[in-house]
Amino acid sequence: MLLSITSLSKSFVGTKALQGVDFELAAGEVHALLGENGAGKSTLIKCMTGAYKRDAGEIRLDGVSIDPSSTAEAQALGIGTVYQEVNLLPNLTVAQNLTFGREPRRFGFVDARAQRTQARAMLEPYGLDIDVDRDLGAYSVAIRQIIAIARAVALSGKVLILDEPTASLDAAEVRMLFTIVRKLRAEGLGIIFVSHFLDQVFAICDRVTVLRNGRKIVTEKTADLDRVRLISHMLGRDLEEAAHEHRKHTEAGDDQRGPLLTFEAIGRAGMIEPFDLAVGKGEVIGLAGLLGSGRTESAELLFGVRTSDSGSASDQHGRIAHGSPREAIAAGFGFAPEDRKVDGIIAELSVRENIILALQAKRGWMSKISRQEQDALAERYIGRLDIRTSSADKPIGELSGGNQQKVVLARWLAMNPRFLILDEPTRGIDVGAHAEIVRLIQEITKTGMAVLVISSELEELVAVCDRVIVVRDRRHVTELAGADISTDAIVRAIAQPEAA
């Protein structure tokens, strides 16, 4: 084996990013590394390239145990990486980029002529005949990517990691890139290919390794794998018994039932095709789909984070405005975003201030929520959601991920919204907190609050949802309801071009 990783582990404060992951890469192999956001792909790559220090486990390259402490060291050992956002310098020339850090010298000065010749020679095997004196920034992303590959291969030459290389390429550019990847494979390089595009994985990869929640789920030959199996590996359906917890929604009291909101033809060019959505009181609607399918975009349009090109929203009293978060909040919506750290918490503010923030913003700056009321609210929700914090005055940034998420939930529950949107409410939080949040979703809908849950974890959707809408290729393609909701059905709907 060219590269073999055994029981690699890495933790950050509050989360275990990788737990005992094994991974193997043979020379002359293209090996796909797959998983949803937060599965641990980038952590694994960063451990290989020396950007992170691993906590435990071993990485062997050519049978020798290595422990790179920087990307430069990893490069020197033979592991080169090309990122989606090419990590070269756009304001230097192509030749300077290609020879950066090891420029040919003459009498101590950079030998520009030798530099050009060297650069041309490096690009020649890739069939790229371009002016190496022009600034790198003048070329397209695809060309820059090939230049980055040329540099990585020349520098490292054993293992090449391509991290989402095709994300911003068009179809012709992808073909060009793949030709090069096949050529490098034939030359005996080991290539790790990270991508969200399953078609490309099937087109070029020999083997696939799937990570989920920081663990290795499976390594299989691509030829032995079909789309449905691959997707179910990625999204997980091991806990089939969770389906037994399926909500007995038809048995719920009818007094809390009835239409709540109607969205018609909500959509935005380039984000998601127009869709309709009817929300009933006390209903839990799931949005399922792979990363980048348009799940989050749907939620953002509903909450007014982005404005919809068309369409309207209404309740029993008529049309409602939801063109901005403030309008959506005024209409009784709430939104717990996907990236909790970036869009959810105000890290340096206390748990108490984070809980009351939305309520305070709604009441306006002049009517400050009194300290007593703040303390009462904080105490109530810390108790009700079992938020583990030593004090309500502790900065929220010091809490664990699960508790941060509960605080964000508390912020919205304090508003008593009628429609709450939760984007990946259980991502990156430990199993215990996970179950609590699922239980909480079920509890809050008893009062008639409607919830829209976006999740990569299918058992979770199966366990809590009355209806599941499947999103694929920026389109709402299928809707499953009641007894039809199962992880199998969702996986099939996501995988198959023709709606099941």
Next chain:
Amino acid sequence: MRRSLQRITPQLLTLAALVALVTLFFPNFISISYDGTRFVGPIVDVLKRSAPVALLAVGMTLVIATRGIDLSVGTVMAIAGAVAAYAITSGFGLPATLALALLAGLAAGLWNGCLVALIGIQPIVATLILMTAGRGIAQLITEGRILTFSNNDFAFIGSGTVYGIPFPTILWLATAILVAALMRRTALGLLIEATGINRAASALAGVNATVILIAVYMASGFCAALAGIVATADIRGADANNAGLWLELDAILAVVIGGNSLLGGRFSIAGAMIGALIIQTINTGIVLAGFPSEYNLVIKAGLVLVILVMQSPNLSADWFYLKTLISEQRTARAERKEAS
């Protein structure tokens, strides 16, 4: 109250140490006398002369709390001063004069706020525009001359006293107390801090971050106009070239010495006020201690460096480390003693 006092303890200690240091060189520094109409003495002088920087620092604290910075305040002082001098010499009454000058400050703040909040230009660049262009505007108003006036009512704002206390001192103290009360008695303080720490998350929680941002730049413009009025009234003339020159840097320094992070978030106006006093104490102290004037800037820079190093959070971690190290050694020694 106790917590906010605790927060500014390092600043208070620094100020006390500085006063002690200056008194060492110039024993009369802390003497205050009453000459029948007003209090006189170096301390009174410090309290009066710190007015412009203190006023600027009130607004600057709010801007910095939103993770911004306002480089234009020195220039806005010049504009407001020019407007005031022009208005008073053109025969407007004092109320109209003051209103026009303050309006000029608010307009300048609105301009900055729109560039930052609506167009999304980085604050340092957005306010740099007015910083450079504004002196030109002020010169256009004064037509390139130093516009002098002899209105005693207006001059009172710069050099008058109330119960023997200089009016500028009363003005900046009142402004600081009023603004601080406005921030803490209403929810503005929380909303500003939330916007500064995480604008995206705040907006998603329904905070009107755009309006908050524009408002803090307008507050900064207003404070700068107040400072400009004081400076103009003090010298009974508007000097478009020199009024408020480089004072934006002193104001930023006052905010930072006051323990406010340039990365935004938690802020303390009281801290910034003590920061302004520290700066003015250094300025006055160097002169009084009898150093030749060419040493002033170098000594000032050295003192500021010492203050900032002492307040640095990195160093406080080192202090903590040192303390635990010493206590560990002590216990180890005690244990060894017991063992033997």
